[in-house]
Amino acid sequence: MSRRNVELLFLVIAGxxxxxAYVSVYAGRFREIDRVSIIYGLIFVAIFFALHLxxxxxxxxxxxxxxxxxxxxxxxxxxxxxxIRPALAxxxxxxxxxxxxxxxxxxxxVRDHMRLDRYRYLMGALGLALLVVTIVLGTTINxxxxxxxxxxxxxxxxxxxxxxxVVFLAGYLDDKKVMLSVPTRHVLGVPLPAAKYxxxxxxxxxxxxxxxxxxxxxxxxxxxxxxFVALMYMATARIAYVVVGGGLFAAAAALAVxxxxxVQDRFDxxxxxxxxxxxxxxxxxxxLFTIADGGVLGAGFGxxxxxxxxxxxxxxxxxxxxxxxxxxxxMGLLGAAGIVLLYLLFMWRGFxxxxxxxxxxxxxxxxxxxxxxxxxxxxxxxxxxxxxxxTGITLPFVSYGGSSITANLMLVALxxxxxxxxxxxxxxxxxxxxxxxxRG
Amino acid sequence: xxxxxxxxFVVGAILFVALIANxxxxxxxxxxxxxxxxxxxxxxxxELKIKRGELLGFDGSTIAGAVRxxxxxxxxxxxxxxxxxxLGYDSxxxxxxxxxxxxxxxxxGKSTDLxxxxxxxxxxxxxxxxxxxxxxxxxxxxKVAQKALAGQKGAVVVLDPRTGALIASxxxxxxxxxxxxxxxxxxxxxxxxxxxxxxxQGLYPPGSAFKVVTAAAALDSGKVxxxxxxxxxxxxxxxxxxxxxxxxAVFGPNDFTTALTYSINTxxxxxxNLLARRRLIAxxxxxxxxxxxxxxxxxxEVVASGRYGNKGLLGPDAFMxxxxxxxxACGQEQVLxxxxxxxxxxxxxxxxxxxxxxxYTQEIVSAAGDVVLRAAPEQWLVAMKPATxxxxxxxxxxxxxxxxxxxxxxEGIQVAGKSGTAERGDGTNLAWFIxxxxxxxxxxxxxxxxxxxxxxxxxxxxxLAGAVLKAALAQPALP
Numbered sequence: 001m002s003r004r005n006v007e008l009l010f011l012v013i014a015g016x017x018x019x020x021a022y023v024s025v026y027a028g029r030f031r032e033i034d035r036v037s038i039i040y041g042l043i044f045v046a047i048f049f050a051l052h053l054x055x056x057x058x059x060x061x062x063x064x065x066x067x068x069x070x071x072x073x074x075x076x077x078x079x080x081x082x083x084i085r086p087a088l089a090x091x092x093x094x095x096x097x098x099x100x101x102x103x104x105x106x107x108x109x110v111r112d113h114m115r116l117d118r119y120r121y122l123m124g125a126l127g128l129a130l131l132v133v134t135i136v137l138g139t140t141i142n143x144x145x146x147x148x149x150x151x152x153x154x155x156x157x158x159x160x161x162x163x164x165x166v167v168f169l170a171g172y173l174d175d176k177k178v179m180l181s182v183p184t185r186h187v188l189g190v191p192l193p194a195a196k197y198x199x200x201x202x203x204x205x206x207x208x209x210x211x212x213x214x215x216x217x218x219x220x221x222x223x224x225x226x227x228f229v230a231l232m233y234m235a236t237a238r239i240a241y242v243v244v245g246g247g248l249f250a251a252a253a254a255l256a257v258x259x260x261x262x263v264q265d266r267f268d269x270x271x272x273x274x275x276x277x278x279x280x281x282x283x284x285x286x287x288l289f290t291i292a293d294g295g296v297l298g299a300g301f302g303x304x305x306x307x308x309x310x311x312x313x314x315x316x317x318x319x320x321x322x323x324x325x326x327x328x329x330x331m332g333l334l335g336a337a338g339i340v341l342l343y344l345l346f347m348w349r350g351f352x353x354x355x356x357x358x359x360x361x362x363x364x365x366x367x368x369x370x371x372x373x374x375x376x377x378x379x380x381x382x383x384x385x386x387x388x389x390x391t392g393i394t395l396p397f398v399s400y401g402g403s404s405i406t407a408n409l410m411l412v413a414l415x416x417x418x419x420x421x422x423x424x425x426x427x428x429x430x431x432x433x434x435x436x437x438x439r440g
Numbered sequence: 441x442x443x444x445x446x447x448x449f450v451v452g453a454i455l456f457v458a459l460i461a462n463x464x465x466x467x468x469x470x471x472x473x474x475x476x477x478x479x480x481x482x483x484x485x486x487e488l489k490i491k492r493g494e495l496l497g498f499d500g501s502t503i504a505g506a507v508r509x510x511x512x513x514x515x516x517x518x519x520x521x522x523x524x525x526x527l528g529y530d531s532x533x534x535x536x537x538x539x540x541x542x543x544x545x546x547x548x549g550k551s552t553d554l555x556x557x558x559x560x561x562x563x564x565x566x567x568x569x570x571x572x573x574x575x576x577x578x579x580x581x582x583k584v585a586q587k588a589l590a591g592q593k594g595a596v597v598v599l600d601p602r603t604g605a606l607i608a609s610x611x612x613x614x615x616x617x618x619x620x621x622x623x624x625x626x627x628x629x630x631x632x633x634x635x636x637x638x639x640x641q642g643l644y645p646p647g648s649a650f651k652v653v654t655a656a657a658a659l660d661s662g663k664v665x666x667x668x669x670x671x672x673x674x675x676x677x678x679x680x681x682x683x684x685x686x687x688x689a690v691f692g693p694n695d696f697t698t699a700l701t702y703s704i705n706t707x708x709x710x711x712x713n714l715l716a717r718r719r720l721i722a723x724x725x726x727x728x729x730x731x732x733x734x735x736x737x738x739x740x741e742v743v744a745s746g747r748y749g750n751k752g753l754l755g756p757d758a759f760m761x762x763x764x765x766x767x768x769a770c771g772q773e774q775v776l777x778x779x780x781x782x783x784x785x786x787x788x789x790x791x792x793x794x795x796x797x798x799x800y801t802q803e804i805v806s807a808a809g810d811v812v813l814r815a816a817p818e819q820w821l822v823a824m825k826p827a828t829x830x831x832x833x834x835x836x837x838x839x840x841x842x843x844x845x846x847x848x849x850x851e852g853i854q855v856a857g858k859s860g861t862a863e864r865g866d867g868t869n870l871a872w873f874i875x876x877x878x879x880x881x882x883x884x885x886x887x888x889x890x891x892x893x894x895x896x897x898x899x900x901x902x903x904l905a906g907a908v909l910k911a912a913l914a915q916p917a918l919p
Contacts, residue, residue, distance in 0.1 A: 230448050237444040277479040289482050292466050292474035305486045308532070309512035314482065333467040337460045344456045351449040355442050367445045374452045378459065387462045 003064040003423075004056045010068035011052055015045055018075030025083045025302035040082070040093050044075065047100045055416060058107050061423035061432065062416040063353060069346045070397055070412050074405070076339065077398030080326050083302050084319045088400055095402035099409035106413040112436065113417040117171045117361050124168030130161035131207065135214045145215045146392070158211075158220050159394070159407035162372055163414070166227060169204075170364035173235035177360065181236040204228045205245075209252050216262045218253070219379045219391030223372065225249045230371050231364055270389035283322070286315040287384045291328040291336070298332025305329070319400040321392045324384050340381065343396075347374035353419045356426065366418040369411050478535055485532045488512040491807075493547040493570030495527060495539065497579040498607075498802055498919055503527065504540075504617070506570070517617050522582055524617040525637035526609045526800070531621055534628075538637065539573075539800065541738045546571050546804055569807035576605035576802045576815065576919040584911035585610035588904040594871075594890040595638035595779040596904075598912055601787035601876055601885040603817035604796030605919035606735070607912060609780075611638040639783075640735065640742045643776040644889055648686075648703040648844075649860030649872040649897065650771025652785055652832065655700055656793075656824040657723030658711045659831055666697040666831055676706035679763040683709035683770065686861060686896070700835045701843030703859065705770045712769025717760045720769060727785050727823045728795055730756050734820060735780065735798040745777035771860060783887035786874040788823035789832050789856070790882030795821040802919055815919070837879050840902075845873065847902035850910050854879040857905060859897035868892050873901035877909045884912040 001009070022041055048071045055062055074096060082089035110116060116123065134157045138145040147154045173180070205225070212221035229245035232238075257264050265280050273281030273288075290306070298304065306314055306326050315322045328336035350370020357363045373396055380399075383390035394404035424432045466474065474480060491513050495504040503522050506513045515530060528538020536544060545551035547570045585596040589612035598608040613634040615627055627634050636642065658664040674690035676683040685691070685705045691698070699707035712720055724730065730746040730753070747754045747768070760768065767773035780798065788795045797820040804813040824832070836856035839845040844859040856879045860872030871893050876885035886908055888901045912918065 234441060234444040234448060237441065274479065285479055288466060289474055289477070289480045291463070292471045293482055294467055295471060296468060305482060308485060309488055309510065314485070328463065328467065333463055336463050336467070340456055340459050340463070344453060347452055347456075348449065351445060351452075354445050360441060363441055363445065367448065371448060371452065374456075378452070378455050381459050382455075382462075385459065385462050385466060387458065 002060075003062065004052070004060055007055070007064035007067055008052060010065065011048055011071055014068045014072040014075065015048075017072060018044070018079065021076065021079045021301045022082075024300060025079055027302065040078070040089060043093055043097070044078065047096060051100055051103060054104055054107060058111075059416050059420035061428055062420040063349050065349050066346065066412055066415055066419075069342055069349070070409070073339070073342060073346075073397035076327065077323065077395075077400075077405075079301060080323055080330070080398070081319050081400050083330075084306060084313055084323075084326060088319055091402075092400050092405070095405050098402065099406040102406055103409040103413045106410050107417065110414075110417065112421060113362065113365060113414055114359075114421070116167050116365075117174075120168050120171030123164045124172070127161040127164030127168060128203075128207065130157035130164065131211065133157060134161075135210065138215070140216075146217055146220065153402065156394075156401065156403035158215075159403040160410075162223070162227070162376075163369070163407060163410055165204075165224070166231070166368040166372055167365060167414075169228065169231045170361055170368050173231055174360035174364050177235040180232070181238055205248060208249070209256075212252060212256045212263070213260060216260050217391060217393075218256070218263050218266065218389065219383070219393040221253075221256075222249070222391070223376055223379060223393070226375055227368060227372050230375075231368050234367055235360075235364060266389050266391060270386060273386070283316050284384075284386060284390055287322050287325040288386060290315055290325040291385065294329040294332045294336065296333045298328070298330050298335055301330050303330065317392075320394060321380060321399065322384055323399050324381055324395055327398070339398075343374065343377045343381075346370075347377075350374075350415055353415060353422060357418055357422045358425045362418045362421065366415055369415055373408070373411060481532050481535060484530060484536065487544075487548050488514070488532070490548045491569050492530070493543075493549070493572045493807075495547075496572055496574040497522075497582075498574065498576050498917075499579060500574065501579055503575070503577070503579065515617070519579060520618075521586070521614055521616050522579060523577060523586075523609050523611075524615055524620075525611045525635065526577075526606075526639070527617070529617065529620050533621060534624055536738075538737065538741065539575075542736055543573055543801070546573060549807065571804050571806045571812065573804050574802045575800050576600075576607060577609070577800065578607050578912070578915055578918065580915060581908065581912045582608040582610065584608075585908050586612070586614065588888065588908055589614075589890070592890050593632060593892050594888065595642055596886065596888045596908060597639045597779045597783035598884060598886045598908060599783050599787050599798060600919055601790035601882050602796070603815075603919060604787070604798045604820070605802070605815065605817070606798055606800045607884065607918060608908070609637075609639045609800075611636065611642075637741065638889075639779045640733075640737065642778060642889075643743060643745070643748065644779070644870050644872075644891075645775060645862040645864075646771040646777040646782055647860035647862030647870060647872055647897065648705075648708075648771055649782055649785075649858050649874045649887070650775060650777065651700060651703065651708050651769075651860075652789060652836070652858050652874065653723055653727055653729075654708055654711060654715075654720065654769045654771075655696070655832055655835065656727075656789070656828055657715055657720055658696070659828040660723070660824050661715060661719055663714050664696050664711055666695065666835055668696045670694055670696070670699060670704075670707040670710060672699075672704050672706045674706070676709045676766065678709065678713065678766050679761050681763040683763075683766050697835050697838060700858070701838045703844050708769045709766035712765045713762050715765075715769070717765050720765060721756045723823075725756060726821055727788060728781060728821055729777070733778075733780055733784065733798055735800070742780070743778060745775075745781040747774045748776045749774060772862065779887045779889050782872070782874050782889075783885055785823070786857075786876050786887060787882075787885035788821075789829050789836065790876035790885045791829075792826040793822055793824040793829040794819050795823050833879055836875075840875070844896070844898035845875070845902045847898060848873060848875055848906040848909070850877065850906055850913075853877050853910070853913060855906065855909060856882075857902065859902055861896040861898075869894060869896065871895055871897040871900040873897050873905040875905045875909060877913060883918060884909055886912075 208221045208225040232241040269281045354363045354367035380393045382388040396408045492506045528540040530540040549570045585608040596610040615634045672691040732744045797818045840855045845857040855877040857875030862870040871890040874887045876882040
């Protein structure tokens with residue numbers, strides 16, 4: 001079976017599972033439904049069918065699993081958002097449409113990710129600019145400054161900046177990896193390369209510190225710093241970068257805990273939420289209670305206790321950062337672990353693309369994107385389950401939020417491009433090779 | 441490069457496995473633990489969809505009802521404030537307490553006493569219906585008891601001595617149950633503790649009201665009879681200290697009946713040492729001291745009476761020197777008692793020495809209208825011999841007829857009682873009165889305590905006790 005037919009098969013399976021979930025929620029609140037909700041379902045199927053056709057036409061040798069995984073996660077997210085607040089599901093559906101459009105644009109405009117390497121500094125500057133704009137013009141929500149208001153919408157530029165910065169780092173590090181791995185001097189026994197190669201990387205470190213202090217968001221700072229350290233390590237295979245980077249970040253974090261009250265508060269709640277059960281620990285504890293209530297099999301879609309009598313969700317921000325609590329409650333341990341495995345599968349496909357990719361830039365790009373995706377997932381899932389301190393970050397494809405779903409669809413587009421090129425280079429037809437060469 | 445990439449993936453995969461392990465921990469291993477945490481109000485919120493059973497008075501009137509608003513049930517209180525501390529609350533925000541917590545399974549229809557919900561009902565999503573609970577509380581008496589406390593701090597407990605049924609239980613200051621959630625911040629931090637159920641959790645020095653226990657021990661032991669003679673000089677010197685009478689009074693020669701009638705401390709101090717520590721403490725235990733009275737309420741909502749030290753209740757074997765015994769026999773020293781325990785003491789005398797288990801559930805009526813449970817009075821302890829009880833009753837009648845409790849006397853009904861005035865050392869008194877009536881066939885026993893007063897038990901508590909007894913005996917039916 002060709003890669004595209006495998007993809008189609010899995011998309012059909014994802015569609016069937018989604019339909020069942022959707023119908024279940026529909027049945028759960030039968031009296032409150034209208035025609036709009038049926039249109040959702042059709043739009044959803046149409047979107048992913050269209051994306052499949054585009055991939056079939058433009059990236060025929062791309063990985064067949066990423067798109068079905070995306071569809072399944074997006075369907076679970078939409079269903080759960082619809083279940084928590086039906087009106088928001090419509091908005092989220094519209095964002096999915098926007099994301100799909102950007103996916104198409106990314107594929108058609110970029111065509112081959114190798115072309116992005118030429119604009120690496122532009123991409124780096126773009127990523128930096130997005131973050132600086134957030135710091136300067138941002139609005140503070142829930143204590144963190146991650147949003148800017150523009151055109152009547154709230155946009156979270158850090159979600160897009162993430163992509164730009166991974167592109168930049170992949171290009172830059174692939175170029176300089178030899179210099180970076182050859183130490184010219186030792187400081188405290190740690191081999192260090194010449195200072196000039198360190199410059200842009202120090203900028204990255206300062207940037208993540210600035211995010212911690214100005215955006216007051218531990219999660220984003222951790223995400224960026226980790227992307228940076230992981231890419232350094234993957235480019236140079238030098239564990240020293242991980243040690244130094246981890247140490248620097250830990251020191252910065254310890255400092256930030258002392259000076260940024262919001263971060264300090266989150267940290268205290270993580271250590272012991274119980275004395276703060278009615279105040280700052282309320283959200284986390286309600287999340288844990290909601291998750292624990294799911295049991296092994298869960299209450300079933302649309303049947304969990306997620307809304308109070310006044311229609312307020314049992315956990316504040318249930319449809320965004322805490323959507324996983326709702327999923328665990330209704331799908332149980334089996335469903336929740338299943339979702340975690342879907343993310344792991346997604347990450348595995350990403351890393352697999354990186355391992356097989358024929359050139360350093362492609363490798364670092366795919367691995368960087370897969371790593372960013374996986375780590376973001378871990379940060380929020382670990383946060384809502386109290387494995388790590390809680391920090392407001394979206395769950396890719398599932399959480400309510402336009403920036404998140406749009407940026408992550410673009411991430412899928414980039415991974416598919418890398419995958420397509422890899423497979424063509426490794427075993428594509430002559431025609432495909434020629435087309436690829438023409439694109440570059 | 442590939443090796444480093446693989447390594448990063450392995451680290452990522454380990455983190456994801458940790459997520460699943462943690463999920464298993466939360467959702468399976470610790471699920472029940474999370475469910476039972478008091479901070480977890482999900483269970484209460486879910487049960488809002490169940491028609492919660494009503495709490496009815498003994499007369500069948502609704503005290504705590506259930507009203508439906510947009511698919512959810514809420515409590516309403518058609519009679520306003522009626523024993524809110526005992527009934528407790530059922531709040532999504534603040535949890536449960538009192539009878540609402542104790543009988544939650546019955547009120548929400550989950551108790552297996554009500555018959556098991558069939559699997560057909562469960563599949564069809566039919567919700568269980570809560571059973572109504574008819575309490576032994578008599579609203580008319582409860583209202584009089586609350587009125588007796590109006591504007592003061594204290595407690596009233598009214599029992600049927602023959603059964604142990606709780607007829608009224610008032611605690612002041614009080615609150616309006618319908619406004620609990622709105623006023624929670626103030627109520628829960630108020631230093632006067634309006635949420636505290638003083639009858640079952642308020643620990644007070646019982647003062648001279650405790651002399652009933654000392655007298656029962658003395659008469660039971662045979663060392664003292666009602667006519668045993670004593671001489672009071674205003675002071676009893678013992679073990680390097682002294683016991684004096686309230687207000688410095690001197691009574692001269694007195695017999696034991698007179699000593700109880702006028703509450704002569706020096707005589708009871710001498711009797712205490714005649715009995716010695718062991719017999720006094722054993723008598724207290726026979727009355728129920730040193731034990732949590734078996735009134736079915738959530739753990740911690742009924743407390744034991746007895747001698748208290750810095751770290752809580754002392755053991756019955758804790759050391760006491762003769763001066764301590766002397767003062768303890770007068771209900772001072774480190775003796776603390778709840779109003780419920782003191783009401784049980786009065787009820788023991790009224791009921792021929794037998795202490796009944798206190799209870800408040802008259803019957804449980806399932807949603808289908810069947811009575812699934814009816815109260816069955818049970819004996820708890822034997823506090824004294826029947827002969828002692830009868831002698832002590834006569835002595836307590838004299839307290840009301842000629843002694844410190846005359847203000848409790850009722851026209852046409854013989855009341856037996858004992859006053860108590862415990863000095864708190866800060867210039868304020870606790871005014872006590874324990875009583876039962878009619879003396880020849882007791883149907884009602886009570887204890888009343890007023891905090892923070894300048895008056896004595898005989899002046900302040902006795903007339904209030906009389907008013908509550910009168911209201912209770914005027915009832916056409918009592919539990």
